[in-house]
Amino acid sequence: xxxxxxxxxxxxxxxxxxxxxxxxxxxxxxxxxxxxxxxxxxxxxxxxxxxxxxxxxxxxxxxxxxxxxxxxxxxxxxxxxxxxxxxxxxxxxxxxxxxxxxxxxxxxxxxxxxxxxxxxxxxxxxxxxxxxxxxxxxxxxxxxxxxxxxxxxxxxxxxxxxxxxxxxxxxxxxxxxxxxxxxxxxxxxxxxxxxxxxxxxxxxxxxxxxxxxxxxxxxxxxxxxxxxxxxxxxxxxxxxxxxxxxxxxxxxxxxxxxxxxxxxxxxxxxxxxxxxxxxxxxxxxxxxxxxxxxxxxxxxxxxxxxxxxxxxxxxxxxxxxxxxxxxxxxxxxxxxxxxxxxxxxxxxxxxxxxxxxxxxxxxxxxxxxxxxxxxxxxxxxxxxxxxxxxxxxxxxxxxxxxxxxxxxxxxxxxxxxxxxxxxxxxxxx
Numbered sequence: 523x524x525x526x527x528x529x530x531x532x533x534x535x536x537x538x539x540x541x542x543x544x545x546x547x548x549x550x551x552x553x554x555x556x557x558x559x560x561x562x563x564x565x566x567x568x569x570x571x572x573x574x575x576x577x578x579x580x581x582x583x584x585x586x587x588x589x590x591x592x593x594x595x596x597x598x599x600x601x602x603x604x605x606x607x608x609x610x611x612x613x614x615x616x617x618x619x620x621x622x623x624x625x626x627x628x629x630x631x632x633x634x635x636x637x638x639x640x641x642x643x644x645x646x647x648x649x650x651x652x653x654x655x656x657x658x659x660x661x662x663x664x665x666x667x668x669x670x671x672x673x674x675x676x677x678x679x680x681x682x683x684x685x686x687x688x689x690x691x692x693x694x695x696x697x698x699x700x701x702x703x704x705x706x707x708x709x710x711x712x713x714x715x716x717x718x719x720x721x722x723x724x725x726x727x728x729x730x731x732x733x734x735x736x737x738x739x740x741x742x743x744x745x746x747x748x749x750x751x752x753x754x755x756x757x758x759x760x761x762x763x764x765x766x767x768x769x770x771x772x773x774x775x776x777x778x779x780x781x782x783x784x785x786x787x788x789x790x791x792x793x794x795x796x797x798x799x800x801x802x803x804x805x806x807x808x809x810x811x812x813x814x815x816x817x818x819x820x821x822x823x824x825x826x827x828x829x830x831x832x833x834x835x836x837x838x839x840x841x842x843x844x845x846x847x848x849x850x851x852x853x854x855x856x857x858x859x860x861x862x863x864x865x866x867x868x869x870x871x872x873x874x875x876x877x878x879x880x881x882x883x884x885x886x887x888x889x890x891x892x893x894x895x896x897x898x899x900x901x902x903x904x905x906x907x908x909x910x911x912x913x914x915x916x917x918x919x920x921x922x923x924x925x926x927x928x929x930x931x932x933x934x935x936x937x938x939x940x941x942x943x944x945x946x947x948x949x950x951x
Contacts, residue, residue, distance in 0.1 A: 592614065592617050592702065592706050592708055592709040592710070593614065593674075593709070593710055593711070593712060594611060594612060594613045594614065594617070594701055594702075594709070594710075594711045594712070595610075595611070595612040595674065595679070595711070595712050595714070595872060596609060596610070596611050596612075596652070596699070596711050596712070596713050596714070596726065597609065597610040597713075597714045597715075597716065598654075598695070598697070598713065598714070598715050598716070598717075598736075599716045599717075600692060600695065600715070600716065600717035600718075600738050601691065601692075602718075603691060604691060605687055605688045605689070605690065605691055606685055606686065606687055606688070607654060607656070607661060607685070607686040607688060607692065607695070608683075608684070608685055608686075609652070609654075609683075609684040609685070609686065610681060610682070610683055610684070611648060611652060611681070611682045611684060611701075612672055612674065612679040612680070612681050613644075613648060613679060613680050613681075613682070613701070614674075614677055614678070614679055615632050615637070615677070615678040615679060615680055616632075616677070617702055617706065617709065618640075618644055618647075618680050619632060620702075620705055620706065621647055621702060621704075621705050622640060622643045622644060622647050623640070623643075624636050624637055624640055626639070632678070634671075637669070637671070637680065638669075641668075641669045644669065644680055644682070645665070645666050645669075645682060648682055648701060649663050649666060649682070649684065651699070651700040651701045651702075651703070651728075652684070652697075652698075652699060652700075652701065653697070653698035653699075653700075653733070654686045654688075654695060654696070654697060654698070655695065655696040655698075655733065656688035656689065656690065656691075656692035656693075656694070656695055657690065657692060657693055657694055658696070659688070659689045659690070661686035661687060661688040661689075661692075662686065662687045663684060663685070663686050664684070664685040664686070664687065666682045666683055666684055667682075667683040668683075669681065669682065670683070674872065692738060693738055693739075694735060694736065694737055694738060695715075695735075695736040695738065696733040696734065696735055696736070697713070697726070697733055697734045697736060698733040698734075699711050699713075699726040699727075699728055699730075699734065700728045701728055702728060703728035703729055707728075707729060709728055710725055710726060710727060710728075710756075710760070711725070711726030711728070712725060712726070712872060712873060713725070713726050713734075714873060714874045715736055715738075717736075717738040717739075717740075718738055718739055718740040719740065720740045720741060720876045720879075721874045721875065721876040722736070722741055722746075722749065722876070723749060723750070723753060723873040723874065724736075724749065725752070725753065725756050741876075741879075743879055743882045746876060746879040746882050746883050746886065747882050747883070747885065747886040747889075748886065749883075749886070750882075750883045750884075750885075750886030750887040750890060751886045751887070751889050751890040751893065752890060753870075753873060753886075753887055753890060754886065754887040754888065754889060754890020754891040754892075754893070754894065755890040755891070755893050755894040755897075756890075756894075757866065757869050757887075757890070757891065757894075758890070758891050758894030758895060758898075759894055761865075763831050763832060763835055763865075763931070763934060764831075764862060764865070765898060766835050766839075766927050766930070766931065767831075767834055767835045767838055767858065767862065768801075768804065768895060768898060768899075769898070769902065769923075769927070770835060770838035770839040770841075770842060770924060770927050771800050771804070771838055771851055771854065771855055772797065772800070772899065772902055772903065772906065773842055773906070773919065773920050773923060773924060774842050774851075774920060775787075775793055775796050775797050775800070775903070775906070776793050776903075776906045776907045776910040776915075777910060777916070777920065779845065784916055784920065786910040786911045787907075787910060790907055793903070793907060794903075796851075797899060797903060799851075799852040800851055800852050800855045801855070801895060801896075801899060802852070803852035803853065803854075803855035803856035803859060804855040804856065804858075804859040804862070804895075805859070805892055805895070806856065806859070807855070807856040807857070807858075807859025807860045807862075807863060808859040808860070808862045808863035808866060808891070809863065809888055810860065810863060811859075811860045811861070811862075811863030811864050811867065812863040812864075812866045812867050812870070812884075812887075812888065813863075813884065814863075815863065815864050815867030815868075815871075816867050816870055816871070816875065816884055821867075822864050824868055825938065825939070826939075827861065827864045827865055827868065828865065828938045829935055829938040829939040830861045831858075831861055831862055831865050832931050832932075832934035832935040832938055832939075833931070833935050834858035834861055834862070835927060835928075835930075835931035835934070836927075836928045836931035836932050836935065837854075837858075838854060838858065838927075839924040839925070839927035839928035839931065840924070840928050841854065842920060842921070842924035843921055843924050843925060843928075866887075866891060870884075870887055906919070
C-alpha cells in the first residue's frame with residue numbers, strides 16, 4: 523500500500539474519462555436532472571432550454587473550480603544518508619491525455635493499451651518538468667521505471683517512479699515543478715516530502731516562477747501548523763462543491779420566510795447571528811468526522827462520500843426554492859457537514875500527516891478550512907445584505923442561483939454515483 527493508495531503494474535484494464543452511459547442508470551439520472559430543470563424553469567419563468575444552456579456553461583467551467591481538479595501527487599523521499607533522492611509522481615490520465623495524447627481512437631476512453639503505447643512519451647513529457655537541486659547543485663534524473671497505475675478518488679493516474687542522483691548527500695532541496703504549465707494554468711501539484719523521519723507537505727504551482735526551497739531537517743510544530751493552515755485554505759478554495767454548499771446555505775440568510783414569500787431582513791446583526799449558527803454547525807460537524815477519519819476510527823470509501831457531498835449541495839439549494847427545512851438551517855449545515863468532513867479527510871489523507879505532529883497538523887488544516895470559509899462569508903454577506911430588497915436578489919440570485927447550484931450538483935451526483943458524464947442532452951426537455 524502506497525502513500526497515495528494502491529498502485530499496481532500495468533494490466534489490461536480500461537480507464538474511462540467520464541465513462542459510457544449505462545442504460546438504466548443513465549436514463550434515471552438524466553430524467554431526474556431534466557425534470558428538475560423543467561420545474562426550476564417554471565419557477566424562474568424562463569424557457570427550460572435557456573436554463574439548460576446556463577447549466578451547461580457552468581458545468582464546463584475551468585477544472586480548478588471542481589473537485590475533479592487538475593492535480594498531480596508528488597512524493598519525495600530524501601535519504602538519511604547517500605546521494606539518491608527517490609520520488610513518485612502520480613499524474614491524472616486525463617491530464618496526460620491533454621498533454622501528450624493517449625486516446626488514439628478518439629472514443630473518450632483511455633485503455634491500458636493506449637497508455638502502454640505512450641509510456642515513453644509520458645516520461646519524456648513529465649521528467650524534464652520536475653527538476654531537483656540539492657544545496658544549490660543540480661541532481662540528475664535517472665530514466666524512470668516501468669509505468670504503473672493507481673487510483674485517487676475514483677480517477678485513474680499514471681505513476682512514474684523517479685530517482686535523482688545528487689552530487690552530495692542533500693541538506694536542502696530546491697524543487698522546480700513545471701508540470702502542465704504549458705497546457706493547463708489551473709494545475710496544481712500536491713507535494714509530500716518524507717525526510718528526517720517527518721512528513722512535510724506543500725501545494726505546487728507550475729507558474730510560481732521560482733523553485734520551492736525545502737528544508738530536510740525535521741520541522742517544528744509552528745512550521746507544521748502554518749503549512750497545514752495553508753493546505754486547509756487551498757482545499758476549500760478549489761472545492762466548488764464545498765463552496766456551493768456554503769453559498770446555498772447563505773443565500774436566504776438576508777431574507778426571512780413569511781408564508782410563501784421571502785421578505786428582507788431588517789438588521790445586519792440578526793443576519794449575522796443566523797449566519798454564525800449555520801457556519802458553526804457546519805464547522806463543528808465536519809471537524810468531528812475529519813478528526814475521526816484522520817485518526818482511522820471511522821473511514822468511509824471515497825465514492826459514496828463524494829456522491830453524498832454532491833447530493834447535499836443539491837438538497838441545500840432545492841430547500842431555498844421549495845422549502846423542506848424552515849428556520850433551522852443550522853441543522854442542515856450540521857447534518858451534511860458530517861459528510862463533508864469525510865471529504866476533507868480524503869484530501870488530508872493524500873497529503874499525509876506527520877505522526878510526530880499529528881494534533882498540530884490536524885488543527886492547522888481545520889483552521890485553514892475555517893479561514894477559507896470565513897473569507898467566503900465576508901465577501902458574500904455584505905453584498906447579499908445590500909441587495910436583499912431588490913427583485914434581482916430575490917428572483918435571480920436566490921431562486922436562479924439556487925436552481926443552477928442544484929442542477930450542477932445533480933450532474934456531479936450522476937458522475938460520482940453512476941460514473942456518468944451528463945451533457946447538454948441530459949438537461950433538455
